[in-house]
Amino acid sequence: MTTEPAEPAGAGALLAILRDGRSRTRSELVQLTGLARSTVTQRLDALVEHRWIRPADDAIFSGGRPAAAFSFDPGARTVLAADLGATHARIAAMDLTARVLAERGLDLPIADGPEHVLGRLVDEFTALLAGTGRTLTEVCGVGVGLPGPVEHASGRPVNPPIMPGWDGFDVPGRLAHRLGAPVLVDNDVNIMALGEHRAAGPEVEHLLFVKVGTGIGCGIITEHRLHRGAQGSAGDIGHIQVAGAATEPCRCGNTGCLEAVAGGGALAARLRASGLDVEDGRDVVGLVRAGDPAAIQLIRQAGRDIGQILAALVNFFNPGVIAVGGDLAEAGEHLLAGVREEIYSRSLPLATQHLSIRGGALGDRAGVIGAAVMVVEDVLSPAAVDRAIRAAEGPEPTPA
Numbered sequence: 001m002t003t004e005p006a007e008p009a010g011a012g013a014l015l016a017i018l019r020d021g022r023s024r025t026r027s028e029l030v031q032l033t034g035l036a037r038s039t040v041t042q043r044l045d046a047l048v049e050h051r052w053i054r055p056a057d058d059a060i061f062s063g064g065r066p067a068a069a070f071s072f073d074p075g076a077r078t079v080l081a082a083d084l085g086a087t088h089a090r091i092a093a094m095d096l097t098a099r100v101l102a103e104r105g106l107d108l109p110i111a112d113g114p115e116h117v118l119g120r121l122v123d124e125f126t127a128l129l130a131g132t133g134r135t136l137t138e139v140c141g142v143g144v145g146l147p148g149p150v151e152h153a154s155g156r157p158v159n160p161p162i163m164p165g166w167d168g169f170d171v172p173g174r175l176a177h178r179l180g181a182p183v184l185v186d187n188d189v190n191i192m193a194l195g196e197h198r199a200a201g202p203e204v205e206h207l208l209f210v211k212v213g214t215g216i217g218c219g220i221i222t223e224h225r226l227h228r229g230a231q232g233s234a235g236d237i238g239h240i241q242v243a244g245a246a247t248e249p250c251r252c253g254n255t256g257c258l259e260a261v262a263g264g265g266a267l268a269a270r271l272r273a274s275g276l277d278v279e280d281g282r283d284v285v286g287l288v289r290a291g292d293p294a295a296i297q298l299i300r301q302a303g304r305d306i307g308q309i310l311a312a313l314v315n316f317f318n319p320g321v322i323a324v325g326g327d328l329a330e331a332g333e334h335l336l337a338g339v340r341e342e343i344y345s346r347s348l349p350l351a352t353q354h355l356s357i358r359g360g361a362l363g364d365r366a367g368v369i370g371a372a373v374m375v376v377e378d379v380l381s382p383a384a385v386d387r388a389i390r391a392a393e394g395p396e397p398t399p400a
Contacts, residue, residue, distance in 0.1 A: 009033045011043040011389055012382030015052050015072065019380065023056035023069040044070055046389050051076040074099065077140035078132075079375045080125050080179070083188060083367030084117065085147050086110055086162055086214065090368045091121070093128050096140075096380065098198065098372040101132045103365075110147060113165040114174070122178045139181040141379045143371030144171060145191035147215075152232040155185035161251055162214075184374050186228075188367050189235060192360075193219020194226055195370030196323045199361040206319045209360070210237070211326040212306065212335065213281055214265045216258050220317070226374075237313070238263065242305050258309055262302035264328050270298060281327040288331045299331045303338020310339065311346035318351050325360030332359065 017032060018024060024032075029040050047053040048070070056069040074096040082091045087110070092103035106124060108117060125142075129135060148160025155172035157163055172183035193209035196219075200207060207221040216238035220227040228234050238259035239252050248266070250257035260266055264281020271278040271287070274294060278284060287295035310322060322343075328335055340357050347355075360366055378384060 009035060010382060010386040011046045011052075012380075012385030014040070014043050015047055015380065015385050016382050018053055018070065018072040021072065023071040025069045047385075050389055050392060052385065072096075077379070078129070078134050078138045079372045079379075080129075080139055080142045080181075081368045081371035081375070082121055082125075082143070083145045083191065083371060084108065084110055084121075085188065089121070090364060091124055091128060092368045092372065093125075093132050093134065094369075094372045096376055098369055098376055100369075101134075102128050103368065104128065110163050110166075114169045114171065118171065118174050118178075122175065125179065136180055139179065141375035142175055142179055142181055142183045143191065143373075143375040144175070144183065144185045145188040145367045145371050146171070146185060147188050149233055149236075150185055150187045152186055152190075152228050155183065158231075182379075184371075184378060186232070186371075186374060187217070189217035189219045190226055190228065191219075191368075191370035191374060192325060192366040193221055193235075193370065194373045195362050195366035195368070196325065196360050197221045197224070197226075198369065198373050199366075200321055200323070204321050206317070207321045207323065208310070208313060208317070208319045209323045209325065209366075210306065210310065212262070212264070212302075212324060212328040213326040214259075214263055216263055216306065216326075218313070222317075237309050240309050242308060245305070258305060262305040267295075267298050267302060267328075271295060282330075285328060285330045288334055296334055299328065299334045300338045302328065303335040303340075304342050305338075306335075307339040307342025308346065311343045314343055314347040314351050314355065320354065320356065322355065322357045323360045324358070325363070325366055329359055 014029060026037060026040050030037050051073060053070045054073045056071045077096055079094045081094060082089060089106040089108040090103065091106065093101045095101060108120060110117060146157055148163045149158045151158050156168050156170060157166040160166050171185050175183045189211045192211055196209045197204065197207050205223055209219040211217050218235035218237045220235050239254065239257045241256040242258050242261045245256040245261045248256050248260040250260035264284060267284045268278045268280050271284060271294060284295055288299050324336060324339065336357065336359060343357065344352055362369060
């Protein structure tokens with residue numbers, strides 16, 4: 001049995017090396033890749049021509065003549081990102097390291113429907129770019145998070161419960177037509193997980209991000225990659241049944257779901273029933289911060305209910321970090337204490353030996369930063385860079 005020889009590293013592989021921010025000479029890249037110097041030179045020239053890299057400001061000295069060095073150019077392209085919520089949105093323009101160039105929050109109800117929401121999004125993106133001095137021609141990709149289930153391969157929402165008119169809508173197609181750039185779409189919890197993983201640093205390989213708002217969901221990072229599952233619905237822990245809550249009705253049609261027990265809407269409804277003026281989860285957090293005993297007790301119990309489900313995931317998945325975000329996470333230690341109580345009492349000691357359970361580091365910016373990370377990792381993958389260079393160079397001449 002013969003094996004095909006491995007294909008030599010292309011220009012995209014060189015770019016992947018340079019993305020760590022260090023400048024490198026041709027000689028260093030020859031040593032790292034095993035390619036011939038002439039091949040490395042040719043591929044570096046292509047990356048410079050397409051503005052993915054640039055000559056470094058300072059030459060590198062090694063005893064003889066200074067050697068020219070090259071570094072990644074994070075400002076070569078612009079990424080647009082949007083995190084759409086039930087009533088509000090956050091948008092941003094970023095560079096290729098997901099550094100924010102400009103951002104803003106918007107009042108933009110998702111229930112207004114895809115035509116209105118996406119049309120407004122295009123207008124707001126255009127205005128945001130104008131403020132940075134950049135144009136749509138410099139945009140290499142657009143990332144969008146939606147507050148509902150998304151089939152990631154197509155970018156279409158699938159039966160989203162709080163998004164009337166969005167089911168099956170071609171979100172990437174509509175935005176790509178207007179913005180002239182490829183569009184990636186995922187659910188809001190997944191992009192928040194990507195943002196929080198970026199904030200956690202490269203030493204964190206396995207992370208669970210739990211969003212606790214009106215609904216409850218989980219983003220799963222394993223070996224530095226987002227795990228979406230077969231159809232993109234991995235992490236939907238909000239509809240796992242909580243022990244002892246079998247009679248609580250859920251909007252999904254079942255009973256006893258975590259969302260129906262510990263979601264912001266469920267907690268607000270209980271406080272309203274006791275006579276308090278509470279509209280949603282944010283109001284619940286406001287009462288907790290004001291020291292209301294009933295609200296504090298409810299938040300602590302919600303943490304325990306969430307922790308009960310997460311304890312099973314800790315035993316199964318063994319993450320290194322659990323980060324908790326979303327509106328109810330603003331209650332801080334009152335929620336986290338309940339989560340920790342259940343996880344540490346129900347999980348195996350080996351699984352919790354080095355486990356960190358903490359609040360999210362990025363707050364309400366996690367989604368928009370994660371949407372940009374999603375685009376950057378797609379656009380700058382070695383295969384994508386090689387395809388872009390080949391497409392720009394045009395088809396090879398046909399032999400005579």
